[in-house]
Amino acid sequence: MGNTLFQDRVSILDFFHKHGMLISPEALNMILERSMGQLIPRLISEETSQAGYIDEKNVMKLIRGQSKVERNTYEVQLPDIKVNSSVEDFRQMFVSRYQKLSKIISLSSTMRGSVDIRSAKRSTVEVKVIGMVSSVDTTKNGHKRITIEDMDDQIQAIMMKGRGLENELILQDEVIGVIGSVSRGPGEPVIFPNEIVRPDIPYKLVEETKREPVYVASLSDIHVGSKTFRKDDFRRMVNWIKRSDEEAEHLKYLILSGDVIDGIGVYPGQEEDLELINPLEQYQKLAEYLDEIPNDIQVFVMPGNHDTVRLAEPQPNFSGKIEEIFPENSVMLPNPYSLKLEGKNILLYHGMSLNDMVELVPGANFTSIGKAIEEVLKRRHLAPKYGGKTPLIPSANDYHVIEEVPDIFITGHIHSHYLGNYKGVRYVNSSTWQSQTDYQKMMNFAPNPSILTMFDLHSKSTILKNFEVR
Numbered sequence: 001m002g003n004t005l006f007q008d009r010v011s012i013l014d015f016f017h018k019h020g021m022l023i024s025p026e027a028l029n030m031i032l033e034r035s036m037g038q039l040i041p042r043l044i045s046e047e048t049s050q051a052g053y054i055d056e057k058n059v060m061k062l063i064r065g066q067s068k069v070e071r072n073t074y075e076v077q078l079p080d081i082k083v084n085s086s087v088e089d090f091r092q093m094f095v096s097r098y099q100k101l102s103k104i105i106s107l108s109s110t111m112r113g114s115v116d117i118r119s120a121k122r123s124t125v126e127v128k129v130i131g132m133v134s135s136v137d138t139t140k141n142g143h144k145r146i147t148i149e150d151m152d153d154q155i156q157a158i159m160m161k162g163r164g165l166e167n168e169l170i171l172q173d174e175v176i177g178v179i180g181s182v183s184r185g186p187g188e189p190v191i192f193p194n195e196i197v198r199p200d201i202p203y204k205l206v207e208e209t210k211r212e213p214v215y216v217a218s219l220s221d222i223h224v225g226s227k228t229f230r231k232d233d234f235r236r237m238v239n240w241i242k243r244s245d246e247e248a249e250h251l252k253y254l255i256l257s258g259d260v261i262d263g264i265g266v267y268p269g270q271e272e273d274l275e276l277i278n279p280l281e282q283y284q285k286l287a288e289y290l291d292e293i294p295n296d297i298q299v300f301v302m303p304g305n306h307d308t309v310r311l312a313e314p315q316p317n318f319s320g321k322i323e324e325i326f327p328e329n330s331v332m333l334p335n336p337y338s339l340k341l342e343g344k345n346i347l348l349y350h351g352m353s354l355n356d357m358v359e360l361v362p363g364a365n366f367t368s369i370g371k372a373i374e375e376v377l378k379r380r381h382l383a384p385k386y387g388g389k390t391p392l393i394p395s396a397n398d399y400h401v402i403e404e405v406p407d408i409f410i411t412g413h414i415h416s417h418y419l420g421n422y423k424g425v426r427y428v429n430s431s432t433w434q435s436q437t438d439y440q441k442m443m444n445f446a447p448n449p450s451i452l453t454m455f456d457l458h459s460k461s462t463i464l465k466n467f468e469v470r
């Protein structure tokens with residue numbers, strides 16, 4: 001490994017981007033001028049990874065160190081960027097998910113009197129059990145068959161064809177309540193469900209106060225650095241905020257929910273689509289716009305799959321170096337995050353799992369993503385099915401469980417704009433600031449760009465401002 005790699009700008013930038021690190025243009029030039037490509041992995045040390053940044057000083061240090069160890073033979077190795085996850089880590093994540101969600105389900109009045117699966121198996125009356133779905137299939141007679149598991153046992157549930165529940169959308173790995181009767185034939189006991197209970201959202205009454213509005217504005221997927229970044233629209237939006245008309249005057253918070261830059265190496269041949277190939281310069285460009293946003297507006301910045309952080313979720317905050325690039329009124333957040341503003345709970349998620357949900361939820365597609373978003377809320381989990389297109393880092397705490405009912409739920413990633421309300425929870429798939437890409441053209445998807453969504457935190461009202469320059 002080594003010598004053939006990293007001889008050009010793109011592959012070096014790509015390498016650091018994938019490690020969640022930035023490199024200054026000067027440091028990059030030094031490396032190229034001295035043909036130091038094969039030494040690049042050595043620039044990743046504890047110190048530089050913590051800073052998230054490589055500059056000329058780091059390169060100089062490497063050059064000096066290099067002359068001392070020249071006589072030693074060494075092999076260049078790529079540092080391990082994979083996170084090693086063990087079976088135990090996965091088990092713990094599922095346990096955490098099960099515990100949090102089964103608790104929410106057990107608190108619903110419908111599930112009062114629920115028992116564990118082991119006791120349910122001995123019951124002769126109607127039972128209520130809670131379990132995680134470990135398999136879903138259809139029998140040859142057209143009945144839906146699932147297996148649910150709790151901490152000690154498992155049981156099959158069969159939803160008979162023609163009885164109404166056979167079309168119920170049940171996803172692998174979701175946690176559900178089942179109310180039904182147990183049949184104990186010669187084999188293992190089986191439940192015939194009469195009702196499936198979801199953790200779901202309790203109807204939320206929105207308290208409206210007769211106060212001046214306080215707006216939180218949401219935008220997503222800016223993709224600065226891409227040739228298709230809609231800079232004229234973005235400029236108009238920034239100007240509108242600066243001019244502070246009656247609506248903008250009440251804008252207090254701005255949320256950028258991921259993919260704030262286009263990054264590099266996100267897909268093959270991306271450099272052809274880039275106007276700025278260095279992610280550092282992409283962030284700097286964005287910061288130039290944000291510098292013009294009035295200081296009393298707080299800007300929250302979250303990473304997405306194009307940004308310079310670990311791809312697998314939960315995604316951490318941007319490194320200190322990226323934070324430094326942003327103006328002082330900016331706050332870095334991880335993805336996902338539950339943000340408290342003015343006593344309201346705003347759930348933020350970039351939205352990678354929506355790609356999976358679109359495939360799983362009948363009738364959902366990228367233009368009417370609301371259906372998929374509502375199924376996420378109903379399951380109180382941001383990535384209900386494990387192991388689709390959403391890379392997750394297993395941990396003892398499942399951060400994707402929606403523990404607290406949000407007042408507002410914000411996603412992005414899809415590039416459509418969809419505003420909805422589910423049982424009193426206002427939600428939006430925030431608009432992008434990127435024109436249709438070649439990939440989207442191929443997929444026959446037309447984005448809905450350049451719309452700012454403004455939620456009033458003191459009332460139910462939501463305003464849309466369209467900045468699209470046609």
Ligand SMILES: [Fe+2]
Nearest residue numbers: 259304305413
């Ligand atoms: Fe994205």
